[in-house]
Amino acid sequence: MPTNVLMPALSPTMEKGKLSRWLKKEGDAVRSGDVIAEIETDKATMEVEAVDEGVLAKILVAEGTEDVPVNDVIAIIAEEGEDVAAAPKAPEQKAKAPESAKAGEQGKAEKQADQPAAAKQSAAAPTRTAPAGADQPAPGHDGKRVFASPLARRLAKEAGLDLAGLTGSGPRGRIVERDVLEAKQAGGARPAASTTAAAPALAGGPDGAAVRAMFAPDSFEEIPLDGMRKTIARRLVESKQSVPHFYLTVDCEIDALLALRADINGAAPKGEDGKPAWKVSVNDLVVKAFATALRRTPDANVSFAGDAILRHKAVDVGVAVSIPGGLLTPVIRNADAKSISVISQEVRDLAARAQNRRLKPEEYTGGAAAVSNLGMYGVREFAAVINPPHATILAVGEGQQRVIVRDGQPAVATMMTVTLSVDHRAVDGVLGAQLLQAFRALVEKPAAILA
Amino acid sequence: MAETYDIIVIGSGPGGYVTAIRAAQLGFRTAIVEREHLGGICLNWGCIPTKALLRSAEIHHYMERAEDYGLSAGKPGFDIGKVVARSRGVSRQLNTGVGFLLKKNKVDVIWGEATLTRAAASGKPAAITVKPTQKKAMQPQPPEPKGVSGPGEYEAKHVILATGARPRVLPGQEPDGKLVWTYFEAMVPPELPKSLLVIGSGAIGIEFASFYRAFGTEVTVVEVLPQILPVEDAEIAALARKRLEKRGIKFLTGAKVTGLDRRKDSVVATIDDGKTQQKIEVSRVLAAVGVVGNIENLGLEKLGVKTERGCVVTDGLGRTNVPGVYAIGDVAGPPMLAHKAEHEGVLCVEAIKGLPAHAMEKTRIPGCTYCDPQVASVGLTEAKAKEAGHDIRVGRFPFIGNGKAIALGEPEGLVKTIFEKSTGKLLGAHMVGTEVTELIHSFVVAMNLETTEEDLIASVFPHPTLSETIHESVLDAWGRAIHI
Numbered sequence: 001m002p003t004n005v006l007m008p009a010l011s012p013t014m015e016k017g018k019l020s021r022w023l024k025k026e027g028d029a030v031r032s033g034d035v036i037a038e039i040e041t042d043k044a045t046m047e048v049e050a051v052d053e054g055v056l057a058k059i060l061v062a063e064g065t066e067d068v069p070v071n072d073v074i075a076i077i078a079e080e081g082e083d084v085a086a087a088p089k090a091p092e093q094k095a096k097a098p099e100s101a102k103a104g105e106q107g108k109a110e111k112q113a114d115q116p117a118a119a120k121q122s123a124a125a126p127t128r129t130a131p132a133g134a135d136q137p138a139p140g141h142d143g144k145r146v147f148a149s150p151l152a153r154r155l156a157k158e159a160g161l162d163l164a165g166l167t168g169s170g171p172r173g174r175i176v177e178r179d180v181l182e183a184k185q186a187g188g189a190r191p192a193a194s195t196t197a198a199a200p201a202l203a204g205g206p207d208g209a210a211v212r213a214m215f216a217p218d219s220f221e222e223i224p225l226d227g228m229r230k231t232i233a234r235r236l237v238e239s240k241q242s243v244p245h246f247y248l249t250v251d252c253e254i255d256a257l258l259a260l261r262a263d264i265n266g267a268a269p270k271g272e273d274g275k276p277a278w279k280v281s282v283n284d285l286v287v288k289a290f291a292t293a294l295r296r297t298p299d300a301n302v303s304f305a306g307d308a309i310l311r312h313k314a315v316d317v318g319v320a321v322s323i324p325g326g327l328l329t330p331v332i333r334n335a336d337a338k339s340i341s342v343i344s345q346e347v348r349d350l351a352a353r354a355q356n357r358r359l360k361p362e363e364y365t366g367g368a369a370a371v372s373n374l375g376m377y378g379v380r381e382f383a384a385v386i387n388p389p390h391a392t393i394l395a396v397g398e399g400q401q402r403v404i405v406r407d408g409q410p411a412v413a414t415m416m417t418v419t420l421s422v423d424h425r426a427v428d429g430v431l432g433a434q435l436l437q438a439f440r441a442l443v444e445k446p447a448a449i450l451a
Numbered sequence: 452m453a454e455t456y457d458i459i460v461i462g463s464g465p466g467g468y469v470t471a472i473r474a475a476q477l478g479f480r481t482a483i484v485e486r487e488h489l490g491g492i493c494l495n496w497g498c499i500p501t502k503a504l505l506r507s508a509e510i511h512h513y514m515e516r517a518e519d520y521g522l523s524a525g526k527p528g529f530d531i532g533k534v535v536a537r538s539r540g541v542s543r544q545l546n547t548g549v550g551f552l553l554k555k556n557k558v559d560v561i562w563g564e565a566t567l568t569r570a571a572a573s574g575k576p577a578a579i580t581v582k583p584t585q586k587k588a589m590q591p592q593p594p595e596p597k598g599v600s601g602p603g604e605y606e607a608k609h610v611i612l613a614t615g616a617r618p619r620v621l622p623g624q625e626p627d628g629k630l631v632w633t634y635f636e637a638m639v640p641p642e643l644p645k646s647l648l649v650i651g652s653g654a655i656g657i658e659f660a661s662f663y664r665a666f667g668t669e670v671t672v673v674e675v676l677p678q679i680l681p682v683e684d685a686e687i688a689a690l691a692r693k694r695l696e697k698r699g700i701k702f703l704t705g706a707k708v709t710g711l712d713r714r715k716d717s718v719v720a721t722i723d724d725g726k727t728q729q730k731i732e733v734s735r736v737l738a739a740v741g742v743v744g745n746i747e748n749l750g751l752e753k754l755g756v757k758t759e760r761g762c763v764v765t766d767g768l769g770r771t772n773v774p775g776v777y778a779i780g781d782v783a784g785p786p787m788l789a790h791k792a793e794h795e796g797v798l799c800v801e802a803i804k805g806l807p808a809h810a811m812e813k814t815r816i817p818g819c820t821y822c823d824p825q826v827a828s829v830g831l832t833e834a835k836a837k838e839a840g841h842d843i844r845v846g847r848f849p850f851i852g853n854g855k856a857i858a859l860g861e862p863e864g865l866v867k868t869i870f871e872k873s874t875g876k877l878l879g880a881h882m883v884g885t886e887v888t889e890l891i892h893s894f895v896v897a898m899n900l901e902t903t904e905e906d907l908i909a910s911v912f913p914h915p916t917l918s919e920t921i922h923e924s925v926l927d928a929w930g931r932a933i934h935i
Binding site for chain 2 (some may be wrong): 006029031033053149150151154155158169176178179
């Protein structure tokens, strides 16, 4: 099948460019990675690489042409001996491709930060979040079939790699065992080689050699990536790339919450060893309050599933736990229905086992929301990265005494700033605000969380 | 001025001529240098003529068993001269065929012995000098083909060494052309020896043992390792040994030939198995202790081409340490098999052309031994798989459970499959039995396409055929075999 070579974008905002030079002639053999042309804008020059092997069958845009729209077909690469005249489907492709890739439009939509942006985003990348079914050929980012050997499919599934993100080195770009093993070693899916090299550093991050080259050889120590670090890198890049985040921040007055905590801990019966039966933390109360808020805002207790939104019946809340070399997010199931002391115990137990990496997978998968707390490190406020399939994550800052204005008068209160990161595909601005409002109300009048 | 080519291939064995044809297909101006016979050892003194001999042996064996099939044919006889003549005829036919193929693809043939005199550098092509053939012919050679170029100076951008290998000679066991043979003499015996001592139980040794035994020669095989067919899976080799012993071949494993006393028309061999020494007298000895690469007189030392253990060191795509000099096939190292050479040669020229090429996966190269019963395999043996740390599943299916094998009167055989437990990756397949050399390719294709057990189980194998044993063996690895 002939492959169309498209006009690449040098930057996300580039819409047109000049095709300055062809480095190959019609009829030349090309292999994947060969530089076939140069394009330029007023800011930069860039090389166009072939992604397929074959013969440069047809040049459609002459050297020196200005203002070539991004994603226009500029040439066709055919297999050896293939009849090209019969093949090109350039006009059709052009008609289909533009919306998702027109970077300028995307930028505009993002600024509006409301529903249309989310819809557009999800239309552009519907397959990324869909689980890659191992029994079916995994579709690529563009919905095309991904060719991979059965063994490669199985290995990718086991490693949790998305085949669509890999570059195949087998016959005709088929993904084979070696590609999956290399990707695993490299810590995740590499971006498919693409003529639209506008975003060079995708899931795999920048090329390691290129980064090393920026520093003097002996000026650093190399720490090889372990499995957890690779997973964190992969999942967070995936999240930031495919989940349209927006952020909502509120300040909560927590003096009542602190008083409640003191009461609860004061009421703890002493065990035989003289230790109190429980000692709940502010974070335990935050988890409980967030779970209760989610129960009261059920439309926000959801996951985005590509072709549907899953509204969860249970309220399961993940709690980010820092462990040596990384972090885990064990999940408190039915957190809204559990007493604070039970939540406290569970968090303690899960965190302890997370430290030793003794958690079972089912203990850190699932859930629709999470809490991440950096308050104990004096952080006032921050924004966390959503951990799919969660739709939200609550970033909790330090409780600090601040001067506030109450009834027109300055007053001192203990304030805690929280920021909710929201997956806009599943939860819109108002809904997110409602969830946060419910949370704040519970934290400020905490008796309700005991109800 | 020297004639200049894009590519010159030295040696026209299966590796060399296939390489030359592929190079010509890719548009390179190509020549091939040959010193004695188009088609090399494989076609003239190896793979092909032995298959012709073994076919005669097989038919003879069937004739002896005619009664088992309800047939009568009297006592079968043979004329070893005619058996050999048929084998030579087969070689001749194919040798001529190679000439036609080269001509058809416009590959020039240069007759003589080539030496590299200059490597390609700074835009200048490599140079080779071709001299008239110096090597003494081991056996009568086919005539020099018509229309070939003669000795002289030639140049090429790329020179591909495909010079093959020759029998390894151990001290004290030097072949003499009469009493102590290599495969050259064994291929064209003037008469059947009464007894034969075969040193080495690799494919060559076992095939000749099988051939000579079929016509009544008393055959003893000495193997230094504890297992015959040392590269094969131990279980398969043991089964083959049992069958061959039943046919009357004697095996002395874990034993060494420490001396050969050459008499007038016989040889007394001293064999040491580490505990005892014994002397046996045999009519002829066949030294079949492997082959070594032909790396001499090619000018490699002068150019600084790196060699190791009698072979040229390459990167898997034929490239040596000297730009513009390549090596493929036996001379580039084991496994020394014709099909490996062909494939390596094709990869080499495709890489020169700039086509995407990956070095060959050596674990995906099948091996076949055409004794009776045949042995065929690809990938890791059970022992090797364990040694490599794989957690494995092993499937076994005997021919006795296969309808076609019973109908053929060949119920002795085994198909053994080795999978990685966690991934279902096919690590190895090993077969012994009738016609298994024609069955192994299923596994080769499966392995190359990286199928897992799932795909093999989902494939429909025709009934009734021996190939059903492949399916059953895979099923057995998952505890699902039907017919056992």
